[in-house]
Amino acid sequence: xxxxxxxxxxxxxxxxxxxxxxxxxxTPDTQANLGSSPFGASDSGSLRFGTANEENTYTNAIxxxxxxxxxxxxxxxxxxxxxxxxxxxxxxxxxxxxAKDEGLREAFEAHGxxxxxxxxxxxxxxxGLAVSWQGLTIAGGWAKVxxxxxxxxxxxxxxxxxxxxxxxxxxxxxxxxxxxxGHSWTIGAGYTTGPWAFSAGYLHGREKGNIWTGGSDKNDxxxxxxxxxxxxxxxxxxxxxxxxxxxDTKCKEISIDGYGKHDICGKDSDTxxxxxxxxxxx
Numbered sequence: 001x002x003x004x005x006x007x008x009x010x011x012x013x014x015x016x017x018x019x020x021x022x023x024x025x026x027t028p029d030t031q032a033n034l035g036s037s038p039f040g041a042s043d044s045g046s047l048r049f050g051t052a053n054e055e056n057t058y059t060n061a062i063x064x065x066x067x068x069x070x071x072x073x074x075x076x077x078x079x080x081x082x083x084x085x086x087x088x089x090x091x092x093x094x095x096x097x098x099a100k101d102e103g104l105r106e107a108f109e110a111h112g113x114x115x116x117x118x119x120x121x122x123x124x125x126x127x128g129l130a131v132s133w134q135g136l137t138i139a140g141g142w143a144k145v146x147x148x149x150x151x152x153x154x155x156x157x158x159x160x161x162x163x164x165x166x167x168x169x170x171x172x173x174x175x176x177x178x179x180x181x182g183h184s185w186t187i188g189a190g191y192t193t194g195p196w197a198f199s200a201g202y203l204h205g206r207e208k209g210n211i212w213t214g215g216s217d218k219n220d221x222x223x224x225x226x227x228x229x230x231x232x233x234x235x236x237x238x239x240x241x242x243x244x245x246x247x248d249t250k251c252k253e254i255s256i257d258g259y260g261k262h263d264i265c266g267k268d269s270d271t272x273x274x275x276x277x278x279x280x281x282x
Contacts, residue, residue: 003086003122004030004061019070027061030086058122061086076132078139085123122147122180140187145180145207182207182216195229209247220244233281243271 004027011025065082123146130139188201202222209217225239246268 021067023065025063030058058086078130081127135192137190142185144183179208197227200224218246235279239275241273245269
C-alpha cells in the first residue's frame with residue numbers, strides 16, 4: 001500500500017548495521033507509469049516523460065522506512081515501519097473554493113460533506129512483523145491512510161466542475177467522488193518442509209469509499225497456496241484466492257439544484273480464483 005507504486009523514483013538504502021536498514025524515496029509524478037490522470041486530462045501512453053502534471057496528478061511523493069532483520073533466541077525476526085505522503089493535485093485544492101458551483105457546494109453541505117477537506121495531502125503509516133522458527137513463519141501487518149480523498153473525474157483538460165462530476169446522461173455520474181481514507185490489517189502463516197511449502201493469509205480493509213453516500217467499503221481477501229520444488233530454481237505452485245467487497249450503503253438519492261436527482265448505489269462483489277503456475281528462478 002503506497003501512493004507511488006511502480007512510478008519512476010529516486011531511492012536510497014543505507015548500509016545494514018546490526019540488522020537495521022533505513023530507506024527513503026522521492027517520486028516526482030505518481031502517475032508517470034499509468035498513462036492517465038485522475039481528473040480526465042489527456043495524458044495518454046504507457047509511460048509519460050516530461051514535467052510532472054501538478055494540476056491534475058498527485059506529485060512529490062515522499063516515503064521513508066526502517067527495516068530490521070535478525071535472530072533472537074533462535075527465532076528469526078523481521079520488522080518494518082514506514083511513512084509516506086504526497087502532494088494533492090492543484091485542481092483538487094482549487095476545488096475547495098467552488099466559487100462558480102454553488103449547487104455543488106450546497107449539495108455537499110446538505111449531505112454533511114466538508115469541501116475543505118478535499119485539498120489535504122494524503123498520508124500513510126504502515127508496520128509489519130514476521131517471526132520464523134524451524135520452517136514455520138507467522139506474520140502480520142497494519143496500515144492506515146489519512147486524508148485520502150481524491151476525485152476521479154473532470155473535463156478533457158482536467159478541470160473539475162460540477163458538470164464534470166454530474167452527468168445526467170450517465171448513471172455513474174456521481175460515483176467518481178471517492179475517499180480512500182481507512183485502514184487495513186493482515187495476518188498470515190507459512191510452513192516449509194523438504195520440497196513442499198504451504199501458506200495461508202487473510203487481509204481485512206475498510207475505507208470511506210463513495211463520499212456521496214456517507215457509507216464505507218469493506219474488503220476481505222483470503223488465500224491459501226502450496227508449492228513443490230522440482231529442482232533448484234524450479235517449482236510448481238497452486239493457489240486459491242477469494243476477494244469479498246461489501247459497501248454499507250446500497251443506494252442513496254442525491255439531489256442537486258439544476259442538475260436533477262441521482263441514485264447512487266454501492267455494489268457488493270465476490271471473486272474466486274484458482275491459479276496454477278510454474279516458477280523459474282536463476
